[in-house]
Amino acid sequence: MAEKKAKKPEWVPNSGGDEFASYLVEVVTEETGEGNSTKATPVSQLPRRRRLTVDDYIKGVLSKDRTIIAQTITLVESNNPNHMETAQLVLKELLPYTGKSIRVGITGVPGAGKSTLIEVLGSKLCEQGNTVAVLAVDPSSTITRGSILGDKTRMEYLSRHPNAFIRPTASGGTLGGVNRKSRETMLVCEAAGFDVILIETVGVGQSEVTVRSMVDFFLLVMLTGAGDELQGIKKGVMELVDAILVNKADGENKQRALGAKVEFNRILHYLQPFTDGWTPNAYTCSALTGEGIGEIWKVIQEFSIVTRESGVFMGRRRKQTINWMYTMVEDALRTSFYRHPTVSSIIPMMEEAVGNGKVSATMAANQLLRTFEDQFTNGVMQEGAPFAKGSLIVYE
Numbered sequence: 001m002a003e004k005k006a007k008k009p010e011w012v013p014n015s016g017g018d019e020f021a022s023y024l025v026e027v028v029t030e031e032t033g034e035g036n037s038t039k040a041t042p043v044s045q046l047p048r049r050r051r052l053t054v055d056d057y058i059k060g061v062l063s064k065d066r067t068i069i070a071q072t073i074t075l076v077e078s079n080n081p082n083h084m085e086t087a088q089l090v091l092k093e094l095l096p097y098t099g100k101s102i103r104v105g106i107t108g109v110p111g112a113g114k115s116t117l118i119e120v121l122g123s124k125l126c127e128q129g130n131t132v133a134v135l136a137v138d139p140s141s142t143i144t145r146g147s148i149l150g151d152k153t154r155m156e157y158l159s160r161h162p163n164a165f166i167r168p169t170a171s172g173g174t175l176g177g178v179n180r181k182s183r184e185t186m187l188v189c190e191a192a193g194f195d196v197i198l199i200e201t202v203g204v205g206q207s208e209v210t211v212r213s214m215v216d217f218f219l220l221v222m223l224t225g226a227g228d229e230l231q232g233i234k235k236g237v238m239e240l241v242d243a244i245l246v247n248k249a250d251g252e253n254k255q256r257a258l259g260a261k262v263e264f265n266r267i268l269h270y271l272q273p274f275t276d277g278w279t280p281n282a283y284t285c286s287a288l289t290g291e292g293i294g295e296i297w298k299v300i301q302e303f304s305i306v307t308r309e310s311g312v313f314m315g316r317r318r319k320q321t322i323n324w325m326y327t328m329v330e331d332a333l334r335t336s337f338y339r340h341p342t343v344s345s346i347i348p349m350m351e352e353a354v355g356n357g358k359v360s361a362t363m364a365a366n367q368l369l370r371t372f373e374d375q376f377t378n379g380v381m382q383e384g385a386p387f388a389k390g391s392l393i394v395y396e
Contacts, residue, residue, distance in 0.1 A: 057090045061192050062097065066165065069192050073167055076184045091184060094191035099317065101133075101190045102304055105211035107201040107237065108221030113247045114200050116287040117221060119155040124293060125196055126163035133189035134158070134166045135182060136200045165194060183214050183324055212240045213320055216313060217300050218274075220244045222264065222282075224256040239271045242280050243299055249284035249292065257284045277310045278303060337372050346371065 052060075052071065060068020076087045108114050115136070122132045134155065158164050167185065186197055201211045212218050220241045238244075244264045249257030264282035273279055283299065285292030307313035337343060350368060353359040359367075 054086060054089050054093070057086075058093045061090075061094060061188060064192050069165065069188065070167070072188050073169075073185050076188060077169065077181045087184070091187060094187060097191040097193075098187045099190060101195050101197050102217065102300065103186065103197045103199065103215040104217045104219060104300060105199045105201065105215035106219045106221060107211060108247075109223065112221040112223050113287045114221050115155060117245070117247060117285070117293075118198050118200055119158045120287050120290055120293050121297065122155070122158045122164055122196075122198060123161060124290075125297070126158070126161045129163075130196050131163045131194045132158075132165070132196045132198060133186075133192075133194035134164065134198045134200065135185055135189070136166060136168045137182065165189065165192075182211075186214065212274075213323060216307070216316065217242050217303050219296070219300075222246050222260065223248060224253060224260045238267065240274050241268075242275055242278060242303060243296065244268070244280065244282040245292075245296055246282060246284045247287055250286035250289050254284075254286075260284075275303075275307065275316075276312050278306060278312075337368075340372050340375060342374075343368055343372050 052068070057068060057072045057075065061072050072087075072090060075083050075090065078084065078087070106114055106118060118134055118136075122134060125132050136155075155166055159166050167189075169182070169185070182199065186199070189197055197215075199211055199215060218241050220237060220243070222244055224246060246257045246260045246264065261282045261284050268280050268282065281299075283292060283296055285296060287293070304313065307316075347368070350359070350364040354361050354364045
């Protein structure tokens with residue numbers, strides 16, 4: 001019998017068990033009878049991983065199996081048509097178990113300390129008995145489309161906590177600072193029983209506001225000395241926040257942070273609050289020392305109580321779900337348009353005609369749209385379109 005030898009990578013923490021190990025299987029050799037040559041014969045072969053069924057995904061998520069949760073999120077994020085159909089079947093069964101968490105969106109300029117803040121906040125919540133899921137959306141490489149920063153590596157303590165689950169995902173170039181499938185990923189985490197969902201956006205400027213449409217509480221993390229006080233005068237992300245948190249309020253920077261807090265509160269006074277019945281304010285904290293982290297969590301809890309009692313909380317949830325439906329319709333139509341065989345075949349010709357000034361952009365666009373609309377003649381769509389028969393799932 002061959003002996004399996006466990007080998008742990010260098011990055012495994014001291015408390016890490018055999019789940020981090022890779023196993024090397026020795027092989028035995030036998031004489032081939034041809035000179036001195038030998039032939040290696042594997043003693044055992046690893047079996048191929050069994051393909052999970054819809055029930056496997058559902059049971060795994062509801063039983064808080066972290067491996068199955070991660071695989072379910074991977075399924076949801078896949079653009080493979082077969083995977084997408086399976087993902088929707090899984091989500092349909094998980095929907096009754098969702099909606100019980102508090103969803104917090106966290107955005108801010110690069111370098112504001114969002115990841116450090118989330119690790120400290122998430123760790124405190126876990127120590128208090130909460131279960132926390134962190135969806136950290138990283139910028140994407142323009143070449144590989146993969147994640148660049150790897151936020152999970154910067155939340156070392158939180159990633160090891162048994163009450164926490166961190167899912168880094170590439171933005172895929174999606175504007176708005178969140179992944180296109182972030183909403184469905186959030187539902188999977190809620191169905192798994194996580195009661196706090198923290199969503200960290202890419203955070204590249206004032207256009208990163210899409211996260212506002214999928215969270216309950218929207219937190220903007222600011223810095224001092226980076227021009228944020230002046231930028232805050234502009235509208236954009238400022239008019240969408242439920243609170244502003246000036247980070248790195250420690251050491252010599254503490255007084256400047258307190259001054260920035262006053263300035264931000266002055267700005268917020270002149271803006272219309274985004275949430276009815278709630279007045280946003282600015283606060284200070286230090287993710288390094290932990291000062292002010294507990295205060296911002298109390299603010300989030302107060303927000304949840306106030307908005308739930310007024311009905312604003314659930315009203316926003318319903319509106320967000322409806323808007324999500326229309327967003328998915330727009331995405332599906334866009335995909336169907338560019339996958340239409342006739343449309344894709346004439347696009348190069350239209351591009352050349354527009355580029356040479358022979359046809360206006362409006363005329364070319366109308367021609368492409370008319371070509372696409374032809375597939376709806378007599379109410380029948382061409383085979384292979386995203387809305388083909390059998391792909392529609394009705395949520396009852």
